[in-house]
Amino acid sequence: MYILGLSFGRKNGNTDILVKEALYGAREAASDAEIKFINTNRLKIGRCIGCGACSTSLEKGGDNDCVIKDDFQMLEDEVRKADCLVVGAPVYVLQPVGQYKDFVDRFSCRHDVSAINWVLDKRRRGEAPGDPDAFPQERLKRRTVSYISVGGATTQNWVSMGTATMHLFGFPPMMKVVGNYDAHNMGTTGNPYLDENLINNMHEMGKRTVEAYSMDDKDIKWFDAQGQGTCPVCHQNLLMVNGTTTVECPICGIEGKISIDGEKLNVTFSEEQQARARGTFAGLREHTVEIQGFGAICGPKIQANKEFLERQMDRVKNFDKYINE
Template identity: 25%
Template sequence: MKRVLGIVASPRNLGNSEILAKAAMEATGADNQLELIRLTDLDIRPCKACYACLPKDKPCRIEDDLSFLLEKIWLADAIVLAAPAYSLGPNSRIKAFQDRFLSVENKHEQYGGKACITITTYGVSGWSGYTEAALNLTAKLFNWRLVDSESFLGANPASVLEDPANLKRAQQMGKALFAPGYQRTPRANECPVCWSDILRYDGKNVICPFCGTKGEIGMEGDEVKLKFFPEEDYRWSKAGIQQHLDFLNDKKQEFLAKRSLYKELQNPYRKIGNWLTPEQK
């Protein structure tokens, strides 16, 4: 028996994200234990950028529901991450979760390696935006093994089920979670490392803004093609994670050494303007 955790970032009860997540989870096998967490029900507070969590033996100082979520992730064998597109990006609870990855980066072995699929739903054709890429980024941030991802069109609750192909695709993704040797079909012009179709061009190279993989634009016959050159120490590799941790620890030590200087630089700006807050009810 496997434990499959569905993380749904939608406030809608039985909305499209929840339905497809459940369909994928059910397809993993009749004997599996299926558990669900609705991110909008959790108290996930903003990261304070205090760097207190950088040591492996130090948890995040913020007392909220992140520890509950991380415990359930640690216990899971596979994860189904689902969210709707809001204003061309994922529901904001995804971003709140992403921002707290710093507290687990140095402990990625505890939470990493979980097989994961991501499910994006969006309501208007052409308006999925960067949502799927953001969900895949979440999987990479927490070092999950990304198996497959897909975006599904459907605005009204359960409307994704009006197209039988959507249910079939979700079930295929669920079965893939524990299918040895499953290979997702690559899409044209996407980053081969993190599957992002959001790319930057610096005048010479095409660069994935998520993992840093570089490529070049070329021609194959009459067609423009992108060719990528993945490196072993890309941003979410073990070496890449260590490089980021080394940088953060260096910055923490620099802050401690220059704390007095930084306070002096801040002083001229302490009394500029008036902060506005709502009246207490």
């Protein structure tokens, strides 16, 4: 077993401490495992530039590796190798630090289990070039993960999208999330080691992340040191509202119904909705089908409006000329 801890915080900072303590907990559950910790702070990880080279390559029978060469490949290889992960990121302006999001943009879409299998199935049917068995299947293997969001603020008010955004890393590769921890209040804690409960919780979450690896998903209990949350799938408390009693979990993309009982707000998500959460194969497949349908819908529209669009696009390409005319 290979267990990986990633910290997107400062070297020996709060996030490093918490991720490393979770790894000490992981060790208790896996005496023989190889455990590695990586601090990403000084790594060069450029942003996804949306070039599409990865998906084009996959469609043409190749791999879907990223063509931008920097420290990303090393980190990606480590994640691909890992069976269990503990990932920690400091909160910068309400969300995980930008480097984390750049990493997610470059890693997660390309490990979308449904999107990859869509193309491999086409290869199997002879509808796309390439050997279906040539794609490294271990990239799609089972993994468990836990997230640690680390903020300075005294209350959750200033880390409102911390843990929720962290979940975006693992859902396209269908990693099984065992827990997350919102470690805000670092500003007054001084040093995480001065909060015994916090350190104990890190140990426990790390341990459970490893134990969950060999369990059936249905038997894995959410690490609920900070409660069960509102959404029964991602256990986050964010909701999108549209003026009706139907709400949506922005992480999982599933609909729930709200009702009010005195001062209490109840939110229920049906089994059917939970089964189509973004991190399930069914949920990912909905999006694959949506994307695969884009060409058939927009292709004829573009063709029918070719001259108009050329004129309009000239205004974009030569903006400086038009704006100062």
